[in-house]
Amino acid sequence: MAAPDPRRTESLPLTTVVSPGLARSRALNRSALEDPNRFWAPVADELHWFERSGPLFEPTDSPPYGRWFPQWTSNLAYNCLDRWRGTPRWHRVAFHWEGEPGDRRALTYAELHRESERFAAGLRAAGVGAGDRVTLYLPMVPELPIAMLATARIGAIHSVVFGGFAASALAERVRDSGSRLVVTADGGWRRGKVVELKRTVDEALRATPSVEKVVVVRRTGQPVASDRDRDVDYADFLRLGRGPVAPVPRTGSQPTYILYTSGTTGRPKGAVHGTGGYMLWSYYTMRSVFGLGDADLYWCTADIGWVTGHTYVVYGPLLTGATSLLYEGAPDSPKPDRWWDLIERHGVTVLYTSPTAIRSAMKHGDPWPRAHDLSSLRLLGTVGEPINPEAWHWYFREIGGGRCPIVDTWWQTETGGILISPQPGLAAFPLKPGSATLPLPGVDAAVVDEQGRPLPPNEKGLIVLRRPWPGVFLTLWGDEERYREVYFRRFPGAYYPADFCLVDDDGYFWLLGRADEVLKVAGHRISTTEIEDALITHPAVAESAVIGRHDDLRGESPVACVILRPGHAPSSTLRQELADRVRATVGAVAVPSAIYFVEKVPKTRSAKIMRRLIRDVVEERPLGDTSTLEDETSIEEARRAYEELKRELARPPP
Ligand code: ATP
Numbered sequence: 001m002a003a004p005d006p007r008r009t010e011s012l013p014l015t016t017v018v019s020p021g022l023a024r025s026r027a028l029n030r031s032a033l034e035d036p037n038r039f040w041a042p043v044a045d046e047l048h049w050f051e052r053s054g055p056l057f058e059p060t061d062s063p064p065y066g067r068w069f070p071q072w073t074s075n076l077a078y079n080c081l082d083r084w085r086g087t088p089r090w091h092r093v094a095f096h097w098e099g100e101p102g103d104r105r106a107l108t109y110a111e112l113h114r115e116s117e118r119f120a121a122g123l124r125a126a127g128v129g130a131g132d133r134v135t136l137y138l139p140m141v142p143e144l145p146i147a148m149l150a151t152a153r154i155g156a157i158h159s160v161v162f163g164g165f166a167a168s169a170l171a172e173r174v175r176d177s178g179s180r181l182v183v184t185a186d187g188g189w190r191r192g193k194v195v196e197l198k199r200t201v202d203e204a205l206r207a208t209p210s211v212e213k214v215v216v217v218r219r220t221g222q223p224v225a226s227d228r229d230r231d232v233d234y235a236d237f238l239r240l241g242r243g244p245v246a247p248v249p250r251t252g253s254q255p256t257y258i259l260y261t262s263g264t265t266g267r268p269k270g271a272v273h274g275t276g277g278y279m280l281w282s283y284y285t286m287r288s289v290f291g292l293g294d295a296d297l298y299w300c301t302a303d304i305g306w307v308t309g310h311t312y313v314v315y316g317p318l319l320t321g322a323t324s325l326l327y328e329g330a331p332d333s334p335k336p337d338r339w340w341d342l343i344e345r346h347g348v349t350v351l352y353t354s355p356t357a358i359r360s361a362m363k364h365g366d367p368w369p370r371a372h373d374l375s376s377l378r379l380l381g382t383v384g385e386p387i388n389p390e391a392w393h394w395y396f397r398e399i400g401g402g403r404c405p406i407v408d409t410w411w412q413t414e415t416g417g418i419l420i421s422p423q424p425g426l427a428a429f430p431l432k433p434g435s436a437t438l439p440l441p442g443v444d445a446a447v448v449d450e451q452g453r454p455l456p457p458n459e460k461g462l463i464v465l466r467r468p469w470p471g472v473f474l475t476l477w478g479d480e481e482r483y484r485e486v487y488f489r490r491f492p493g494a495y496y497p498a499d500f501c502l503v504d505d506d507g508y509f510w511l512l513g514r515a516d517e518v519l520k521v522a523g524h525r526i527s528t529t530e531i532e533d534a535l536i537t538h539p540a541v542a543e544s545a546v547i548g549r550h551d552d553l554r555g556e557s558p559v560a561c562v563i564l565r566p567g568h569a570p571s572s573t574l575r576q577e578l579a580d581r582v583r584a585t586v587g588a589v590a591v592p593s594a595i596y597f598v599e600k601v602p603k604t605r606s607a608k609i610m611r612r613l614i615r616d617v618v619e620e621r622p623l624g625d626t627s628t629l630e631d632e633t634s635i636e637e638a639r640r641a642y643e644e645l646k647r648e649l650a651r652p653p654p
């Protein structure tokens with residue numbers, strides 16, 4: 001079978017000089033690996049430490065095979081806020097916030113500091129101390145970063161649970177972390193409706209004995225049930241304690257937070273991030289990748305409930321003194337141009353979002369962004385999935401006006417920050433649409449075969465990280481064994497991210513989809529992404545999801561769910577065209593045995609396709625865990641489309 005060539009588009013020489021940037025990036029990568037202590041010392045000097053004793057980096061025999069700042073002490077909240085006192089940043093806006101109904105609020109660094117310190121005093125008065133866990137279940141309102149910073153200030157550990165999760169998913173995460181306090185809101189706005197967060201908390205807490213107190217932010221103002229002994233209004237909570245609250249020094253290996261992965265592949269894993277190393281990595285990657293200056297208004301659209309929101313909405317921007325936009329609601333509320341309107345009105349200069357968001361904007365159509373002046377933008381970013389060339393080009397042309405480089409950033413919840421990406425803040429070099437380009441300094445990435453043998457250029461294999469980088473996660477909460485098993489057993493001595501990858505002749509990395517989503521068709525291993533990428537090259541296709549159905553003869557056979565763009569209707573001709581396209585680009589063996597036209601596919605709350613649920617529908621199995629699902633209706637629609645197709649196929653030909 002002919003292997004697909006992911007590099008279907010030639011490289012675009014952007015506003016950069018070719019070789020010096022590449023050479024510089026490679027040299028920085030090498031020197032950080034050769035002598036981590038020397039390389040990172042001046043970066044660490046830009047941050048505040050209470051005490052520096054012992055080595056900055058120390059190799060260890062057990063996973064993750066090294067410790068960062070093991071005895072140095074620091075505090076993340078201090079570095080995000082207090083560090084700016086007495087500088088011009090102190091009175092600059094940290095967050096321009098806009099609610100979905102259009103209400104606005106701006107918070108300077110000084111104001112964020114004041115309010116988070118009052119919240120920290122409340123936490124202390126409520127008996128929460130260093131090492132205690134606090135669950136934050138909030139909409140995208142300023143109180144969320146405030147509560148995170150307050151928790152970090154007193155050395156407690158936050159666990160942010162995405163505000164779209166149902167009660168059972170929330171309860172599972174509260175129980176797993178053993179949180180003593182939960183912060184929530186009466187509700188949050190989403191597509192003009194109130195998401196009733198407090199009600200969900202009440203339901204979840206029936207089965208979570210560890211929780212003593214619930215702090216309730218008034219966001220929507222609708223009445224909510226209140227438990228006199230347990231619940232306290234946010235405004236009252238701020239008056240509970242007395243400041244100032246000295247930041248609690250934490251060593252590099254003491255946790256700052258727990259964050260559960262999106263659960264695309266199974267039971268969510270509670271990734272634990274430390275303090276010094278995580279802080280250095282958030283700071284350094286934020287600067288290297290986005291290179292913000294005083295004139296920038298930066299917007300990362302991720303929900304704070306995901307790692308992208310932790311590192312690139314809250315910690316990275318505050319550590320670098322950025323001014324950011326924070327938006328509460330849905331991208332298409334009240335109309336599909338909400339984002340473009342926000343960018344125009346606020347003058348956003350850097351936009352960081354996901355391929356899924358880009359594809360859904362494409363689906364709404366070009367007139368929506370075209371109706372707005374997006375000329376303030378200078379840099380675009382993506383994260384979360386491989387970006388297909390069509391979406392890359394649309395983003396480049398329609399949103400970036402053909403002017404803005406795109407940083408395609410590869411990383412994971414577990415890695416704490418970006419690992420492979422263009423680095424315009426460090427060294428500008430040419431981009432290739434669909435490639436995350438080069439590893440950042442200190443990232444020792446390689447592509448290996450199933451046995452762990454390094455592969456030559458242009459051969460697809462598994463990406464491994466052979467040395468710990470500063471942002472590496474410390475463990476899985478309460479499950480060190482699973483930590484070692486999932487991430488470090490497959491290739492001894494290295495971290496295993498479970499993603500496919502290929503390095504080209506220029507040393508550019510092409511991330512080719514999840515290694516945990518592969519079909520085995522008649523002995524051929526085909527990644528679901530390859531087939532999806534082929535389908536999406538057809539002009540009628542907005543999005544697709546491919547899964548493997550059990551097949552007695554071939555082991556598995558590919559089945560595709562396809563979402564069409566407006567103006568295109570399902571037909572057997574179209575089905576044939578799609579099959580032909582897969583045959584031509586991937587190979588005959590990859591042609592789907594069925595193509596279903598659907599309105600939606602099931603996605604996690606972080607907008608990743610949940611292929612295991614589609615498989616359940618297609619194979620008529622009972623549905624597995626749906627707690628991280630975006631929208632129950634999508635699975636129903638897939639089921640309906642499936643039933644329709646079955647009926648259609650059962651009809652005798654005319
Ligand atoms: P779980 O581990 O619970 O199944 P998840 O892996 O979906 O959930 P995240 O940590 O949010 O949760 O996602 C990381 C994954 O997202 C990466 O392993 C990779 O597959 C994909 N990814 C992220 N950024 C990129 C990118 N720029 N290019 C290609 N893939 C990416």
Ligand code: MG
Nearest residue numbers: 261262412413
């Ligand atoms: Mg993962």
